Amino acid sequence: MLGIGKCLDHLMALHGVLGASIIDYASGSTLGAAGRGPASHQESYSAGVTTMMHTTMKAAALATVGNPAHVEQIVITAGNGFHLLHPLAGGTQTRMMLYVWLDRGIGNLAVTQRRVNSIAAQFSVN
Amino acid sequence: MTPPAPLLRDALEPWCAAGVTGALRLLENPGGTVYLSDGRIAYAECPAACGVERLLTASGRLPGEAWRAAANVGRNHHRIGAELVQSGLITQAEIEAAGVLALYDAAFFLFDLATPVQFEPGARQPVGQLCSFELRTVCQEVDRRKRFLAEAWHDPSSDTAAVLPHRRLRSQIVALTALQWEVVANADRRRSPVDLARLLGRDTYTVMLEVRRLVRAGLVEPGRPGGSAAAESLAAVRARAAEPPPVMARPAPAEEPPAMPARVRLAAETADSAEELPALPRREVKRQPASQAGQTAENWVPEHVLHRLINGIGAL
Structure with a gap:
């Protein structure tokens, strides 16, 4: 059984991860943060990440390709690294996401994505 | 003194x-x-x-x-x-x-x-x-939450008033978040955001935030104040707070x-x-x-x- 702190520890243990946090994107609150980035500029980061999430979800809602109602993960490739936004699936109560900041030089995006998936799956029992 | x-x-x-x-x-x-x-x-x-x-x-x-x-x-x-x-x-x-x-x-x-x-x-x-x-x-x-709420929409009256979805819209298309949909679907023209939050099992702040965004988007308007005891007491406390110059409390x-x-x-x-x-x-x-x-x-x-x-x- 993972608690929030353990969950963040697992994310931070992934190779090349610079920072990780759990964000409630409905209210924009950071529920837990570790590493660089979100921890030091928590407010502006989680606000930015939350906006990103809302924008993508809105765009997805109006898109016609595939099954846009379900966004599993958002990856932003930026100059300062990869940013992974992973909404946590689970009942109606869930509106939280994992956010991972990955170094572009050291980190392996595909491996990190799979690990983040499995950590997210352990977050909720349903 | x-x-x-x-x-x-x-x-x-x-x-x-x-x-x-x-x-x-x-x-x-x-x-x-x-x-x-x-x-x-x-x-x-x-x-x-x-x-x-x-x-x-x-x-x-x-x-x-x-x-x-x-x-x-x-x-x-x-x-x-x-x-x-x-x-x-x-x-x-x-x-x-x-x-x-x-x-x-x-x-x-x-x-x-x-x-x-x-x-x-x-x-x-x-x-x-x-x-x-x-x-x-x-x-x-x-x-941060206070700032966020004020940025969403400046008028606090919708926080404790009944949520009234507009019956007709001028716009052609509407995109709602899941929570906004839940708010609109459960607004019975008496419930305030405080009541809706209790009903939906969401935190009250988030519901207030979404209602303010709906107000800004012109989809919902604040109705009569109150709705439940909790909403009324919150409205009363806020009204009382608005009376004296509040800086003196710091x-x-x-x-x-x-x-x-x-x-x-x-x-x-x-x-x-x-x-x-x-x-x-x-x-x-x-x-x-x-x-x-x-x-x-x-x-x-x-x-x-x-x-x-x-x-x-x-x-x-």
């Missing part, structure tokens, strides 16, 4: 600095409790906010019986949460997340109130220890750290420096934490706040 009661966030300072464990209870409307654990904020509850129980049961995450069963076993040992996790119904991370959301939700409504408080040493929240934060962290989050307004200049203004706008005529009980309460912290009753607020502020500015 009796100084006005300090805001709850300032009243909490000496208790947190002394590293105590216990509960600070609000004695006046709207009521509420902040639980401390070794000087850190561990939990808070308030009638206007959604506690862990409502977040988990009303949202459909847990059946009500499951909560009641865990409460029967765990209430007296302060381990309802641990019982739920042990029974495998919910993960540790989920219950912790619910604890943080409930804490922030209640803190948002309580921290800028100026009401008499009473400290109960050793009291702990029945749900158990789910998280703990420095007072400063919680204050920052409360300030013990050391000039010493404000530069990072949070919005605090005084927002305290004036939305909450909550509830000013009432009888001043005596406040004075009593004010003396109480001072003696606990081992300082004189007359000057503990400025000294303490100043000290903390200097540390804070240094840390910046």
Whole structure:
């Protein structure tokens, strides 16, 4: 059984991860943060990440390709690294996401994505 | 002359600095409790906010019986949460997340109130220890939420008024978040955001935020105030707070750290420096934490706040 702190520890243990946090994107609150980035500029980061999430979800809602109602993960490739936004699936109560900041030089995006998936799956029992 | 009661966030300072464990209870409307654990904020509850129980049961995450069963076993040992996790119904991370959301939700409504408080040493929240934060962290989050809410839409009237979805729209297409849909689908033209939050098992702040966004988008309008006792009491407290010049409720307004200049203004706008005529009980309460912290009753607020502020500015 993972608690929030353990969950963040697992994310931070992934190779090349610079920072990780759990964000409630409905209210924009950071529920837990570790590493660089979100921890030091928590407010502006989680606000930015939350906006990103809302924008993508809105765009997805109006898109016609595939099954846009379900966004599993958002990856932003930026100059300062990869940013992974992973909404946590689970009942109606869930509106939280994992956010991972990955170094572009050291980190392996595909491996990190799979690990983040499995950590997210352990977050909720349903 | 009796100084006005300090805001709850300032009243909490000496208790947190002394590293105590216990509960600070609000004695006046709207009521509420902040639980401390070794000087850190561990939990808070308030009638206007959604506690862990409502977040988990009303949202459909847990059946009500499951909560009641865990409460029967765990209430007296302060381990309802641990019982739920042990029974495998919910993960540790989920219950912790619910604890943080409930804490922030209640803190948002309580921290800028100026009401008499009473400290109960050793009291702990029945749900158990789910998280703990420095007072400063919680204050920052409360300030961020106030700013966020004001940015979404400036008019606070929709927070406690009945939610009335427009029957006709001028626009051609509407995109809603899932929570906005739930708000619109459950608005029966009497329920206020406070009632909708309780019904949906969402935190009240988030529902208020979404309703303000809906108002800005022209999809919803605020109707008559009230709806439920909790919404009415919140509206009454806010109205009372709007009456006197609210700056006087701040013990050391000039010493404000530069990072949070919005605090005084927002305290004036939305909450909550509830000013009432009888001043005596406040004075009593004010003396109480001072003696606990081992300082004189007359000057503990400025000294303490100043000290903390200097540390804070240094840390910046």
